[in-house]
Amino acid sequence: MGLLRLSLILWTICAVRGQEYTIQAQDELLIERKIGESVTVEATVTPPVPNDQLSILFWSIRSLGRVPLNSNDTNLLQTYNPVTGKVSLTVRSLQKSLNGTYILQLFDAVNAKYAHSATINVVVLVPPSSSSIQGGDVHTAKAGTPYDIVCQAFGSYPEVEISWLEGSIETSESQQTTAVMGVDKYYTTTNTLTITPTMAYHGREYTCVISGKQMDDEQFITSTLNVQYIPVVSIAASSPPPYAELPYQTENTEVTFLCSADAQPSQITWKWFIDEEEIAGETSNTLTYSSVSHTLNGKDLKCEATNSAGTGSKTHKLNIHYAPRLTSSLDNLEVDLGSRVDLTCETDGNPTPSINWVRADKPEAIITGSTRFTIASITMADIGSYQCVVTATGFPKVVHTVHILLRAPPKMHGTTGASGSRELEEYSYSQGQTAVLSCSADVVPEYTDVIWTKGSAGTPINFAPDSRFSKHVEKSVHGITTMLTIKDLATTDFDDYNCTVVNALGSDSALVTLSQTDDFPWKWVVVGAVIAVVIAIVMSVAVCCCRKKYQNKTSSAGSLSVVSNTTDNSTKKPTDCMEQGDASSLPEYGLRPIDVWKNNQDTNATPYPATDSPIEDGKPELYGSYRVNTMGTSFKPHSAYPTENYGSYRVQHPRNDLHHAPQYSTLPIRPSMLPPNEFNRFSYDNELNDDEFPEPPLEHRLATNV
Known part of the structure; x- marks a missing residue:
């Protein structure tokens, strides 16, 4: 490849009739193009060879054995300018087979001039033919164990670059890249990402990023990490649910312990232990005590959870609150004067109890606040009862009494x-x-x-x-x-x-x-006497009730009349009770010397005349309470009452309701009922509204025989 970056000018010198030809390649001797792109290589022949003298001029690729490129290939276009001597070859679409060193050759057969040549390196940039992450889209790793994720790109030229993203951020985890050229001269590039996952890595995405100059865009391949980790266990308690991290449980209450675990995979088997001893039959994630005992206080409760990744556990120190109790015997002591006495009150409880010693007759006076109480020399003043008072938060106090007894x-x-x-x-x-x-x-x-x-x-x-x-x-x-x-x-x-x-x-x-004991039944005599007294009292009350005057109901509206009901006074008894009836049941007679006053509380009221005539018009001012004086026309006391005044009288009550038959109240008047200076009062209360005929005050009604 380094040779391709050198400027090569190959001079071929032939001495033919004294003429020399040279072929000089273009300045760019190394050309890189992506597959599918076009490329043009050029060289210049000096001096130019006329077309009619040029018999051989062609381009070849060294790797193909200098065989002329197919001039009929439409993907190739070769041109020659005899004026300038410039020869060019254009490849419209580069393919992998056109990668190599291009050589231009010529031969002038007419002038018997030999060909000269120059070389231009054309590099076809080939993207990876395929790429992948070994193991697929999901990788299963075990927490705490190093794990490799491998990304590879195949068949590229030159080698590509590979990097990793953790989520959307470039990872800082360790990685290593290698590139190996195959026999086909193309590269396989490998990048290995090494991680040591924790449970927090579970579900993370790792993306392999492949890039290179032969690629238009970066390529992304994503894999999800499935981290298997042993259960992470926690213990909560409830009485009743919801569950919480309770600081303590109370003795004799129902308590359920809940074991929870975060684990991958989530298929878990459960075990429970007390002080490392497995509790038989407890294979669920809950453990219930229907009545938790104080004997469990301070013991280690362990929940163990196991999945395919391993076993995790959680230990909870049981804190059982229970009432204070005496752990040492407190027996009564029989002592002699002058002897030494040691009293000890050993207790157990949770929370830790506090102890006070007191005299039973003075419980508010604390003798000592320790478990031990000593009297060096017993005196008579020390003889008595002593109490060990034990208290603990959340529980009633416990009192233990010990008696010091004198022999x-x-x-x-x-x-x-x-x-x-x-x-x-x-x-x-x-x-x-x-x-x-x-x-x-x-x-x-x-x-x-x-x-x-x-x-x-x-x-x-x-x-x-x-x-x-x-x-x-x-x-x-x-x-x-x-x-x-x-x-x-x-x-x-x-x-x-x-x-x-x-x-x-x-x-x-x-x-x-x-x-x-004396066998005479005195008690039955006393009981009989008591019964006789009770009967006498009941009969007296009955007689008094029979003599009571009752108020009667209203009659027709708008009138008031007081009518004498003559009867045979010789047949009337002083104890006769008042009777009630309507107008048809009592004959109407004159009032004789009996007068009626409006408003029984007004002693100065003008009396209505003692006649049979009704008081007409039903005037509202006539409604109310009335008083009957049987002593004549005044309240002057009489030493005796004429017998003609004795008898029964009835009052026809005024009403505005003409649809009801008149009703009457019958009042017996006898000497036994009318002591001197007394008078009778009538009140209207039956079938009349209270606001029409208010009832007289109780003290007024009780003061008369009405």
């Missing part, structure tokens, strides 16, 4: 009698019943015996299995309660009983009396 002989409960023994309560039963007698004592240390005797002589009681007597002991913190049971009481059983409690330091006794 001493038993001490019976009750008062000291004249005999010096303890006297307890007296028990009373009837003959034939079952009696239960009891006595209690403070006993520290524990009792060794409980003795029951009967009577002043201290007769031992037979507790044989078939006996009517049995005893029972119930223990408490400070002592015991013993019970003596006697079945089917007989007369001889009613006596004093002695209860004695014994321990290692001594004994104490108490006296219990069993007496016989």
Whole structure:
């Protein structure tokens, strides 16, 4: 190729009759053209040879053995100018076969002049016949393992250039290019891109870019990277969903752990482990505890996910919150004065509990905030109950009580009698019943015996299995309660009983009396008396209700009349109740010396005359409450009422509604109902609107017999 860039002038000198000819090639001795383009090569013969003397003039390609090019080939055009001696050859469309070194030859047979020659190199630029990325459009690589992507271009002349794009950006990954010429003199160019993918590379596109001067445009070949990577695992917990990275779980609640994984390929098998021990049967990505236990606290929960690329896992340290609990025993202490006492309250819980020691009778006063409480020398003031108060966030406080008990002989409960023994309560039963007698004592240390005797002589009681007597002991913190049971009481059983409690330091006794109850049924007498009183009260109330005056309803519109209803007063009783009826049921008579006042609260109101005539026209000002005075025309007190004023009176209520029959309110007036200075009031409330006839105030109605 370097020779093509040198200016070659081949001089062929023949001494024929003293004439010399030269052929000088054009200045451009190396011509590059793309395949399909046209090219022209030229040379000049000096001196020019006339056409009639020129017998041989042709172009040949050295690689073809200097054989003249086919002058009949239409793709070739050869011209000669005998004046200037310029010879040209034009190739209209270059093909791969026309690539090579062009030589011009001539021979003047007439003058017996030999030919001279010159060479011009014509290079046909050939694009790749094919190109590709080895392995196809999708490349599968394993994360963390170096992987080569190879791009090749075949059959080009000269070699092409190959580069890579990662997405749309030129990659900085390592690459290497080689070019190899084949026997056909054309090149195969190879570029190898080496990458070490991570899971982030999955789905990336890598593009091979092929370019060269023999190509009109760049060529792009794209391949997608499929990165296989082991599962990247995470663990979340839920109670209930949605799932989240919970800081803790609470004991005795249902908790589901969810294992998630980002993996390629996505086909995954699952396993669960507690402290590296596989949990049998758990092969899904969820693990459920219906009631999570505090025993799991602090253990490692691991989820393992496996695909074809490998195995990934995630470990979660379980944080189970649970209520504080005592881990050391807190037993009651039996002590002697002056001895040393150490109390220890060891607890467990999550969150870590805090501990305070307090006196049971003063829980607000903290003695110490540590787990250990020491009294160097016990005094009487130290005897009592102490509490270890354990608290933890999110849980109720836990209180553990320990009693410091003074060692001493038993001490019976009750008062000291004249005999010096303890006297307890007296028990009373009837003959034939079952009696239960009891006595209690403070006993520290524990009792060794409980003795029951009967009577002043201290007769031992037979507790044989078939006996009517049995005893029972119930223990408490400070002592015991013993019970003596006697079945089917007989007369001889009613006596004093002695209860004695014994321990290692001594004994104490108490006296219990069993007496016989009086069988007279006093309680039934009392019950009967109470029932009789209740009946009397009910009857009195009924009589009072019967004497109550009730208000009556309205009648025809526009009139008011007060009519005497004469009756046989001799048949009327003071307790007769008021009756109701319409106009047809009561004969109408004059009012006699009875007057009616408008507005029962106005003592100075002008009375309406005591006649049978109705008050006409239904004037609204006549509506309201009325008062009937049975003492005559004034309110002057009378010491007695004429008997002719006694009887029943009815009031015909005014209405504007003419479609309803009149109704009446009947008022009995008797001496028992009309004490001196009293008067009766009427109110309108039935079938009348409240705004038409308002009801009188309650205190006014209660103050009369109406």
